[in-house]
Amino acid sequence: MVLILSVAKSFDYNEKEIETEEGLEAMYDRWRSHHKVTEKSPERFNAFKATAQLVHNHNKLKKSYKMKINGLADMPIEEFRSAHGDEVLANLKLPGPGCPACPACPNCPAAAGPKDLPPSFDWREKNVITPVRRIPGCFNMGPAITSIEAINAIVTKENLVLSQQQVIDCYPGGPIGAHTVYEFALATGIATLESYPEVGGKHNCDKAKFGKKLVTISGYEQLNHIPNEEAVMRMVQEQPVIFSIYTNDEEYKNYAGGIYNGACEGWPKWVLLVGWGQDPDGTKYWIGKTTFYGEEWGEKGYIRVIRTPEGFCGMYKFGFRPFKTIETRNIEL
Known part of the structure; x- marks a missing residue:
């Protein structure tokens, strides 16, 4: 047979x-x-x-x-790297270890001590994570978009899906990357996907599609060399945070499910960390949301990555988190 x-x-x-x-x-x-x-x-x-x-x-x-x-x-793997990896980040020389006590989220409760961190935590259970979708275009921007969706939902209680297409069309400079999304949200505000649909590629900026609301942030932080697992857990407990993972390109491209602990090589890929957990056998993992191939990829658009004190595949080396205070109101048009 x-x-x-x-x-x-x-x-x-x-x-x-x-x-x-x-x-x-x-x-x-x-x-x-x-x-x-x-x-x-x-x-x-x-x-x-x-x-x-x-x-x-x-x-x-x-x-x-x-x-x-x-x-x-x-x-072909070269095409995958150009579309889904981050060439700028791959060649980036990060500053030395620092940030031992990164600034606290300005609108979040005091950080928990190590004994107060639960064995599992998942922002998907708190109605702040938008549905997984495939976002065409610059795939290293997608997790940054979803991180703004999350902090906006935490602060405003509105679960809005935002448009990467508007950022691509209307951002005045280049190159476009994760930082672009945050700078655009600060300067202009990001429209909802319903108002400004994703079509892929770059087009003329169409302000008629801005709709009734632009989502803003009060600032963002670049995270360099976070010292340990506990520090990242504290951040993720405050809000979903994006980090890059230097994984094998072919393994990552074809990931279907389970706890990833493969080869640490290749270009960095951005994921939005939405929580953590532990398997019955004791294996600890992070829960990461992606945006480059929708629900067909991985575990319905998510990946579980083995959680280690030092950060598997360079995960704690580089990341971003946006900030939004209660006083930072979205722009009503």
Whole structure:
């Protein structure tokens, strides 16, 4: 009997297809039909073959996380890096260790002591995290957008979905990155997705789409070399925070679920940390939200990353958190 292999609910295949070039090509055509992909080229077919072999071999091993053949399977790794990694951050020389006592969130309760930190915590249970969606364009901006959505919901009790498209279209400078989102929110305010829909690419700024409300912040902080796990937990307990993870590009691209503890190499990827937890076997993890491929990727758009004192894959080296006080009102148009 041929073993049918599947991870999550997306694309199924059988192991016989992996064994021959003809089987892989037929599998690729089924995948293209499944994901409604019209483009076909030798380069993309080669990328798909490499992905299929990687996923198949990985899932036969007893690892703490699984992979799957998702909608990014035929994307060459160079294209994935340019779209989903952060080249500026990859080449950034961070300042030395510092910030042993980072400024407290101006609108949050006093930080908890280590004995007061619960074994699990999840902002998704508090109605401040917007639904996972795929945000086209500059993918290193998406987690910054969602971090503003979260702090705005915490302070105003309004759970608003915001438009990255408006930032891309209307930001006057460059390059565009996570910091761009915060600077734009400070200077202009960010429109809701309902008013200014995502279409991908850069277009002329259309102020007619700004709608009735622009969400603002009172400031933001760049986080460099946070000293330990406990300090990050305190921050995340105050509000969701974005950090970068230097993970293997292929493993991350094909992540399907479980606690990621793979190779620490490749370009940095931004995630919004929304909480933490612990498996029955005692393995501790962070819960991260992504925006680059919607609910099909990972655990319905989320990743669990192993939680370590020093920060797995450089996680505590670089991040951002926005601030919003009660006095910082959104702009009503």
